[in-house]
């Protein structure tokens with residue numbers, strides 16, 4: 001019996017009256033105790049007791065930070081309990097993710113929800129005996145002999161937060177966790193399968209979590225990387241809005257500029273590229289940076305140099321005005337204009353003029369040739385199994401990373417809006433056009 005049918009049946013029974021309550025007393029009568037457990041890189045397991053028996057339908061609603069809605073998992077209950085295992089070996093979940101969840105039962109009497117609970121998914125891999133210390137807004141976590149370095153990161157977090165708050169005219173919206181990894185294997189094991197090999201530090205702004213790797217670079221590099229990453233988190237708070245992610249070049253530009261409050265090295269990179277292969281349009285590096293080394297480096301350099309231009313020409317307060325506009329829902333162009341008083345196009349033009357080049361023109365896409373790859377029979381995978389669509393909850397907000405090479409991670413930025421026009425014939429003669437806009441499936445870092 002389908003759910004709709006059951007609801008209809010419930011309606012009929014409710015009208016009939018008497019028989020319903022007698023029936024319901026024998027069935028599901030509420031949620032009992034619930035528990036959650038996890039092993040990093042393997043699973044998060046949710047369990048709940050079902051008082052009086054199983055409901056007709058049972059679902060687990062799961063939300064992770066930054067997601068706009070709950071992921072609904074249908075769960076087949078046993079007689080008096082239910083269990084859902086989220087396979088995090090197949091579906092990577094970033095450590096320190098705070099999972100919010102709620103059970104939902106559907107019976108002929110209606111819908112009941114369990115109390116909303118949270119569970120923090122910890123990196124509990126063998127050998128990681130975490131210790132921690134609280135320094136102001138930051139909690140630093142370390143293992144092994146990294147206490148001294150971890151405490152230094154805590155101090156740098158406080159310094160970075162204070163500087164970024166002053167620069168962006170905002171306050172940190174909540175605490176920050178900093179996890180300090182000693183070995184490369186431990187660090188990349190935390191970042192998951194999508195991380196680029198050049199990554200030396202990463203901030204997951206939605207999770208308010210920064211991952212540092214002690215082998216990521218020299219002591220001097222680690223110090224500026226720490227400031228860079230914490231600036232991303234303040235920037236996230238300064239621009240937080242329900243509409244879109246701010247331009248990525250601006251986010252990375254501000255984080256990189258904040259390392260030393262100047263852009264001398266980055267300006268040299270832009271000047272070199274301007275006299276060579278050319279520069280990127282800012283619209284082209286709003287959501288994604290190129291994966292390649294040159295493109296990634298130039299994207300960071302253009303962002304940082306543009307931030308330097310804004311600060312020099314319009315003052316640091318211009319950046320605070322830009323972030324305030326984002327908070328109010330401004331587009332990239334509107335936010336830049338709110339901060340500088342000139343249009344985004346004028347701002348871009350003055351940037352290219354500084355390097356003696358014309359603003360880049362769009363490049364026509366090259367045609368894609370027909371595939372000559374021999375494909376296996378449909379529905380089979382290499383492992384010989386039948387491919388199934390992914391059915392795991394949650395989409396991790398990807399990190400803002402820092403590396404000596406400063407290159408990006410692939411993805412799709414703030415999301416793409418897909419507009420479909422659907423024509424409907426109504427009463428044979430009237431045609432109605434319905435605009436359907438849908439946010440594309442994945443959010444990516446700014």
Ligand SMILES: [Zn+2]
Pocket residue numbers: 228232252255400401402
């Ligand atoms: Zn960054």
